[in-house]
Amino acid sequence: MCGICGYIGKNNGIDEVVQGxxxxxxxxxxxxxxxxxxxxxxxxxxxxxxxxNLSNLSKSMSANIVIGHTRWATHGGVNERNxxxxxxxxxxxxxxxNGIIENYKELKEQLDVNFCSETDSEVFLNLIDSEEGSLxxxxxxxxxxxxxxxxxxxxxxxxxxVLGKRESPLYLSNMNGEIFIxxxxxxxxxxxxxxxxxxxxxxxxxxxxxxxxKNGEIIYKKQEKIEKNEVLPEIFxxxxxxxxxxxxxxxxxxxxxxxxxxxxxxxxxLPKNFRSISLIACGTAYHASLMxxxxxxxxxxxxxxxxxxxxxxxRELLNKNTLYIFVSQSGETADTIASAKMVKSHKLYTLAxxxxxxxxLNRICKNVxxxxxxxxxxxxxxxxxxxxxxxxxxxxxxxxGKKLPSEKKFANFPFTTFDETYIKEIASYxxxxxIGRDLDYIxxxxxxxxxxxxxxxxxxxxxxxxxxxxxxxxxxxxxxVIAICTQEKIKTKLxxxxxxxxxxxxxxxxxxxxxxxxxxxxxxLSKFDELFMPIVSVxxxxxxxxxxxxxxxYNPDKPRNLAKSVTVE
Ligand code: F6R
Numbered sequence: 001m002c003g004i005c006g007y008i009g010k011n012n013g014i015d016e017v018v019q020g021x022x023x024x025x026x027x028x029x030x031x032x033x034x035x036x037x038x039x040x041x042x043x044x045x046x047x048x049x050x051x052x053n054l055s056n057l058s059k060s061m062s063a064n065i066v067i068g069h070t071r072w073a074t075h076g077g078v079n080e081r082n083x084x085x086x087x088x089x090x091x092x093x094x095x096x097x098n099g100i101i102e103n104y105k106e107l108k109e110q111l112d113v114n115f116c117s118e119t120d121s122e123v124f125l126n127l128i129d130s131e132e133g134s135l136x137x138x139x140x141x142x143x144x145x146x147x148x149x150x151x152x153x154x155x156x157x158x159x160x161x162v163l164g165k166r167e168s169p170l171y172l173s174n175m176n177g178e179i180f181i182x183x184x185x186x187x188x189x190x191x192x193x194x195x196x197x198x199x200x201x202x203x204x205x206x207x208x209x210x211x212x213x214k215n216g217e218i219i220y221k222k223q224e225k226i227e228k229n230e231v232l233p234e235i236f237x238x239x240x241x242x243x244x245x246x247x248x249x250x251x252x253x254x255x256x257x258x259x260x261x262x263x264x265x266x267x268x269x270l271p272k273n274f275r276s277i278s279l280i281a282c283g284t285a286y287h288a289s290l291m292x293x294x295x296x297x298x299x300x301x302x303x304x305x306x307x308x309x310x311x312x313x314x315r316e317l318l319n320k321n322t323l324y325i326f327v328s329q330s331g332e333t334a335d336t337i338a339s340a341k342m343v344k345s346h347k348l349y350t351l352a353x354x355x356x357x358x359x360x361l362n363r364i365c366k367n368v369x370x371x372x373x374x375x376x377x378x379x380x381x382x383x384x385x386x387x388x389x390x391x392x393x394x395x396x397x398x399x400x401g402k403k404l405p406s407e408k409k410f411a412n413f414p415f416t417t418f419d420e421t422y423i424k425e426i427a428s429y430x431x432x433x434x435i436g437r438d439l440d441y442i443x444x445x446x447x448x449x450x451x452x453x454x455x456x457x458x459x460x461x462x463x464x465x466x467x468x469x470x471x472x473x474x475x476x477x478x479x480x481v482i483a484i485c486t487q488e489k490i491k492t493k494l495x496x497x498x499x500x501x502x503x504x505x506x507x508x509x510x511x512x513x514x515x516x517x518x519x520x521x522x523x524x525l526s527k528f529d530e531l532f533m534p535i536v537s538v539x540x541x542x543x544x545x546x547x548x549x550x551x552x553x554y555n556p557d558k559p560r561n562l563a564k565s566v567t568v569e
Contacts, residue, residue, distance in 0.1 A: 002027060002069060002070060002071050002072050002084075002097075002098045002183070003021060003024025003025065003027040003069065003070040003098075003183055003184065003187070004096045004097070004098050004152075004153055004170070004181070004182065004183045005020035005021050005067070005068045005069070005096075005182050005187055006066065006068070006155075006163075006172075006179075006181035006182070007020070007064075007065070007066050007067075007178070007179070007180060008065050008161060008179040008181075008204055008207065009177060009178030010064065010177070010178065011064075011178065012062045012063070013036065013065055013066030014034060014036060014058050014061050014066050016066070016180070017068035018034070018054055018058060018068065020068065020180070020182055021051045021068050021070045021187075022051045022055075023184075023187040024070055024182065024183065024184055024186070024187050025050060025051050026240075026379065026557070026558075027070065027072065027183070027184070029051075029072070029558050030048070031046065031047065031049065031071045031073070031078055031082070031083035032046070032047060032050070032051050032053075032069060032071060032083060033045060033046030033047065033054065033068065033069055033071075033083045033084055033085055034054065034058065034066055034068040034069075034085065035066070035067050035068075035096075035155055036063035036065065036066040036067075037064075037065055037157065037159060040158075042087055042091060042155065042157050044087060044094065046080045046083040046084075047080065047083070048078055048079060048080060051070060054068075065159055065161065067094065067095075067153045067155050067181075068085070068096065069083070069085060069097075069098075071084060074100055074120075075104070075118060075119045075120045076118030076119045081117045081118075082117045082118055082119050084096045084097060084121060085155075086116070086117060086125050087116075087125075088125050088126050088128070089114060089115075089126055089129070092129060092156060092157050093125060093128065093129050093135075093154055093156055093157075094155045095125040095128070095152055095153065095154045095155070096121075096152065096153050097120075097121035097124060097125075097151070097152045098149075098150065098151040098168045098170075098183050099148060100120060100148045100149055101120035101121070101124050101146050101147070101148045101150065102147045102148035103147045103148070104120035104123040104146075107124075107145065107146070108123045111123065111127060111130060120148075124142065124146055124150065125154070127142040128142040128154060130142075134203075135162045135203065136162050136201055136203040136212055137216060139152070139154055139164050139201055140164070140214060140216050143164055143166065143201075143214070148166075149167035149168045149334070150168055151163075151164075151165040151166075151168035151169060151170040151183055152165070152170075153170075153181055160203065160204070160205045161204040161205075162201065162202065162203050162204070163181060163196065163201065163202040163204075164199075164201040165196045165197075165200065166198045166199055167334070167337065169183055169184065169195075169196075169332060169359075169360055170182075170183055170196045171184070171185050171188055171194065171195050171196070172188070172194050172196075172209075173188040173189060173190035173192060173193040173194070173226070174190065174192075174194075174209060175191075179204060179207070179209065185226055186375070188226065190226065191225065191226055192223035192224065192225055193223060193226055194222075194223055195224060195358060197363075199213070200212065200213060227357045227358070239378065239556050239557050240377040241378035241380055241382060241542075241546055241556040244376055244378055244382050244383045245382045245539060245543065247373075247374065247383045248382070248415070248535075249410060249413045249415065251371075251372060251373040251374060251383050252386065252387060252410065252413070252535070253407060254372040255371055255373070255390055256394065256405070256410070257407065258370075258372050259391075259394055259404060260404055264369065264370070267367070268351060268369065269349065269366060270323060271320060271322065271323060271349045272321075274321045274322060274323055274349070275300070275301055275302055275321070276301060276302040276322040276323070277293070277296045277322065277323045277324075277325060278303070278306060278311075278316070278322055278323075278324050278325070279292050279293055279303070279304070279305040279306070279325045279327055279392075280305070280307075280308045280311050280325070280326050280327070280336060280339045280340070280343075281305070281307075281308055281328060282308050282309060282328075282333050282335055282336055284329075284384075284446060284450075285327040285328050285329060285333075285336075285381070285384075285388060286308075286327075287445050287446040288327055288385055288389050289305035289306075289388075289392075290445070291389045291392065291439065291442050292305065292327070292388070292389065292392030292396070293305045294438075294439055294442070295392055295393050295396040295531070296396050296399070299396050299399060299400040300400075307335075308333065308335035311339045312335060312338045312339045318343060318346050318348055319348070320347075320348055320349070322348065322349070323349050323351060324340075324343045324348060324349060324350050324351065325351045325352075325369075326339065326350065326351070326352050326353065326354075326361055327354075327388055327392075328352070328353070328355075328361050329355045329356070329381055329384040329385075329388070330355070330359065331352060331354035331356040331359020331360055331361035331362055332356070332359055332360055332361070333361075337361060337364065340361055340365055344365070344366075349366060349367075350364070350365040350366045350367065351366070351367040352365035353371065353388060354368065354371070355370070355372075355373050355384050355387065371384065371387040371390075372387065373386075373387035378556060379557065379558065379559050379562050380542075380556060380559065382450075382542045386535045386538065386539070389534055389535055390535060393531065393532075412528075413528075414525065414526030414527075414528055415539060416525050416536070416539060416540045417539075417540060417543040418523055418541070418543040418544040418547060420547065422509055422521065422523070422544075423547045424551060425480075426480055426482075426509070426544070426548060427455075427548050427551050427552065429478060429479065429507070430458075430478040430479075431459070431480070432448075432451065432458070432459035432479075432482070433459065433460060433461070433462060433471070433479060433480070433482070434447045434448045434451075434460070434482050434483075434484070434541075435461070435462050435463070435464045435467065435481055435483045435484070436463070436483065436484040436485065436494075437463060437464045437465060437487070437490040437494060438489070438490055439486070439487060439533070439534050440485060440486055440490070440537070441461070442534065443484050443537050443538050443541065444461040444462070444463075444484055445461040446538055446541065447461065447482065447538065447541035447542075447544065448461035449461075450541060450544075450545035451541075451544065451548065453559055454545050454546070454554065455545060455549045455552060455554065456552075456554075456559075456560070457548065464490075464493070464497045465493070467500065467501075468500070472500060472501075472504070475500075475501050475504040476504060476505050477505035479505075480509065481498075481501050481507070481508050481509070482509050482510075482511065482541075482544075483497070483498060483509070483510045483512075483520075484511045484512070484537055485510060485512040485514060485517070486512060486513060486525065486530065486536070486537045487530060488530065491514055491516055495516065495517070498510070498517070507521075508520045508521065510522045510523070511523045511537055511540055511541070512524070512525060513525040513527045513528075513533070513536075523540055525537055525540070
């Protein structure tokens with residue numbers, strides 16, 4: 001949700017950290033700040049808004065040890081007081097924090113401190129400051145008293161830096177004596193990095209890095225190589241979202257090629273004679289999981305998709321003959337992680353389908369099936385969604401013992417945008433509905449999520465067959481209904497639904513490859529195999545959301561109240 005960054009070295013750490021925060025800004029962008037040492041005193045610069053503001057405020061300043069944060073508010077409103085870094089009441093420590101301290105209210109009552117902000121982070125910091133011992137001992141002691149999640153960088157006025165984490169990612173790299181710290185490998189420099197596990201801590205003093213476990217014992221950690229795709233992608237269109245949609249064909253092709261040339265599928269350890277698959281995910285990844293479940297049913301498996309935020313509390317009978325697939329672009333989503341940990345604790349078969357190498361989810365699960373969508377920066381997931389569907393489809397072919405399709409097929413991959421003439425019209429409606437049956441209903445859900453997420457239009461998806469069980473009451477001349485029809489078997493039934501909508505004054509726009517909808521406004525899709533049509537048909541829906549967002553003058557890459565990685569529950 002938030003991004004944290006740190007620098008210790010001979011160069012200007014303010015520039016380095018601001019650069020790092022710029023890269024991490026996609027994770028949170030309502031306020032940001034840095035802390036640094038000036039004449040042995042801790043100083044902060046904080047601002048509401050984006051890293052651009054911070055960059056202007058810190059121009060021509062310099063410091064060698066700097067920590068920084070870009071925030072997505074959870075506790076306390078968006079203002080400079082609540083922005084990180086926080087300074088402890090003794091003024092001896094500064095800290096940036098990702099995550100949530102669940103018991104901060106109890107802890108706050110126990111501390112005799114005048115708090116400056118409404119944040120849980122400031123409570124954690126003052127708890128650290130109230131402990132006895134060296135800085136790393138203080139952080140370890142305080143971490144035992146907090147419930148919740150954290151990734152922290154603590155900077156002391158003597159220049160010592162301590163890091164610690166639980167469930168929220170934190171990494172560091174050491175490049176020729178310059179130390180970079182970040183909550184995402186993307187913002188690190190160098191070729192190798194260290195990844196902290198839960199309840200591991202680091203102390204950095206006079207450039208010496210020491211790692212500790214939760215008992216305060218020194219531990220040895222191996223470095224890992226930074227993957228080549230861990231670089232900020234270029235954008236070839238106005239926004240990351242648009243560029244990412246246009247990458248669809250390439251990333252599908254890349255995923256197919258990677259699956260063909262490596263033994264990715266055969267390395268997956270599967271339960272013996274299993275016939276059941278559960279898919280667990282949130283948001284867009286949940287929609288991909290719903291689609292995946294249909295592909296697995298198609299080849300005879302008992303498959304079902306669950307919302308991770310519900311599954312983790314659910315009463316599902318977990319069993320050793322089921323494969324549990326956790327689908328996540330980031331591999332960091334808190335509810336998906338919690339569900340994976342829960343399943344893993346029963347020693348069952350887990351598979352992470354993620355787009356992020358080295359992600360927490362990959363580390364938890366027994367098996368990993370990567371998607372090769374490349375970095376996705378826009379908050380609204382597009383190419384990662386199509387890639388997830390594609391990967392699940394290819395995995396279903398593997399399970400069924402079928403050959404993967406030929407790359408040649410993709411030479412003709414159809415790419416349809418949403419007809420621009422409808423954009424202004426749809427944006428003028430008070431109510432927007434997406435309808436579909438079978439696989440198209442899943443696409444309708446995804447289309448609706450995408451539209452509300454970046455255009456803030458009140459819209460929702462409904463299975464066409466459910467219209468007459470209540471929702472038809474909302475259809476009048478203020479409603480536009482976007483109907484998706486890519487499956488032959490549901491054409492006729494859908495037409496009756498559309499007539500019902502028309503009769504009540506609702507505007508209908510059909511998205512389909514069929515010629516049967518001449519009486520309605522239509523966005524025409526090119527024909528492709530039916531099972532691929534969920535990929536073909538979701539692209540115009542992604543464009544629809546993008547263009548309406550732009551029509552209203554919003555930035556699709558940075559929607560309000562959302563961030564790319566939802567690491568809080
Ligand atoms: C919507 C969107 C979110 C994510 C959800 C899960 O466009 O991006 O709904 O799909 O937060 O995120 P991951 O896939 O990272 O687990």
